[in-house]
């Protein structure tokens with residue numbers, strides 16, 4: 001599929017000649033690409049933000065009791081992505097829970113089934129988190 005542009009994407013000047021041209025000259029092209037590259041970080045942040053929001057929504061939905069165990073594939077089907085979290089907390093046993101705002105998760109394997117233990121943020125965890133940072 002070929003896309004046709006009638007105006008320069010950079011300066012919006014009417015384009016003449018080849019109908020598949022996007023810019024009037026190389027300078028407009030580089031200006032446009034520079035502008036686009038500056039927009040990219042924002043898109044990245046939006047993507048991360050959306051992932052975090054979805055993770056939080058899913059955990060909120062499944063963690064009604066404060067601490068529950070859910071099969072990993074159930075959360076994955078919902079769109080849960082464990083690579084996106086806001087902070088972590090290590091308990092006394094050395095288990096590291098990853099948190100998305102006030103909801104935490106820990107991946108566990110029981111009888112060859114991957115599960116997530118979901119917990120909620122508690123005020124006492126704040127102190128434990130400080131300990132991790134300072135050590």
Ligand SMILES: [Zn+2]
Pocket residue numbers: 008009010011012013023024025028
């Ligand atoms: Zn132009």
